[in-house]
Amino acid sequence: MRAAPFPEQIAGMDATDLARRLIGATLLVRGAGGIIIETEAYTRDDPASHSFRGPTARNASMFGPAGHAYVYRSYGIHLCLNVVARPGEAVLIRALTPTTGIKAMEARRNSPLLCNGPGRLTQALGIRSGDDGAPFDGTDLSITLSPALPDLLTGPRIGISRAQDLPWRFGMAGARGLSRPFPPQAVSP
Secondary structure, eight states: OOOOOHHHHTTTOOHHHHHHHHTTOEEEETTEEEEEEEEEEEOTTOTTSTTTTOOOTTTGGGGSOTTBEEEEEETTTEEEEEEEOSTTOEEEEEEEEEEESHHHHHHHHOSSOOSBSHHHHHHHHTOOGGGTTOBOBSSSEEEEOOSSOOOEEEEOOOSOSSSTTOOOEEEETTOSOOSSOOOTTOBOO
């Protein structure tokens, strides 16, 4: 029996549950990608979230269907890739372990640091502004959830000025290539 498409698998899931569930999943973007090893959750009532003040032209995709991309430019420089959960909630993909299309990623990055950070990751994968709102349906973007859930690290989100204390950053325990180390004792049950 064939699994339901990714957007259907996550329908109704909140951002923190989705952020945990995406660890160990395979992300592919036009033939390049790997295993997701780090995520951050953002919810509608979260003052650090782009959706906190409601829908705008910039964050419209964040209020769109679950399992679609929310792509935005950070600090006017780097694109960031998010997966929409419930309306107004999304999960930032912070790092992945490259497994597919590595030569293309190396050419895009021109650096040995490929996917350890949201800006590096989107550059390596060739994420475009036009990917905003696109479904993770296997056409250009796809996510395949792992049947096995890895041990998780949990800690505070990074690079934000509000709601820094929320432990909504998740990582794969033992993974190399995280954007930043987690605090000691960060392993989740």
